[in-house]
Amino acid sequence: MTRVWILPVLLVLSGAAAATGPARSGDPVLAAVLLVLFVLLAGATSPLVFPRPIAAAEARRRSAADGRPVVYWRPGCTYCLRLRLRLGRDASRLYWVDIWRDPAGAAEVRAANGGDETVPTVFVADRPHTNPDPSWVRAQLPPAA
Structure with a gap:
């Protein structure tokens, strides 16, 4: 049962990692956009869509x-x-x-x-x-x- 959540969780973690760089560089807008994009991808690949x-x-x-x-x-x-x-x-x-x-x-x-x-x-x-x-x-x- 947990296998179905591996990809969505990895996408959220990747989004958080990708957003860290722009957030530290003082670009919160880009960080927010990256995080939202990865969260949307995680949602689309999760079983919740079906x-x-x-x-x-x-x-x-x-x-x-x-x-x-x-x-x-x-x-x-x-x-x-x-x-x-x-x-x-x-x-x-x-x-x-x-x-x-x-x-x-x-x-x-x-x-x-x-x-x-x-x-x-x-x-x-x-x-x-x-x-x-x-x-x-x-x-x-x-x-x-």
């Missing part, structure tokens, strides 16, 4: 019941972040499985990708699609009720 993850078995069960796609992702993945941001509000209509928290989800991704943990892997009707276009994923969503 909807609450669920277990792979539960995601499969729910998907079978309502036809919504299941997205397997991991924190720090730029392609996962791209998918999440491009989906916007529609992201909450998918089931998100964090493969770093769920070993069964990681195993499903490896089985779908020839042994690699390539994410995002989106399962639609039990068929895997690796790193699909966000507009295609949006088109796979059932109509909103």
Whole structure:
């Protein structure tokens, strides 16, 4: 569980280190800008950007019941972040499985990708699609009720 926070924490620490130089040199504006930039990057790579993850078995069960796609992702993945941001509000209509928290989800991704943990892997009707276009994923969503 702590592994998902390594990159965001490193970014915040790096931002603090990068801001120290300009702050000591008497340029607090540059120091503040650097710190804010690194904090924003840390936030973007953290699990907080994504909807609450669920277990792979539960995601499969729910998907079978309502036809919504299941997205397997991991924190720090730029392609996962791209998918999440491009989906916007529609992201909450998918089931998100964090493969770093769920070993069964990681195993499903490896089985779908020839042994690699390539994410995002989106399962639609039990068929895997690796790193699909966000507009295609949006088109796979059932109509909103």
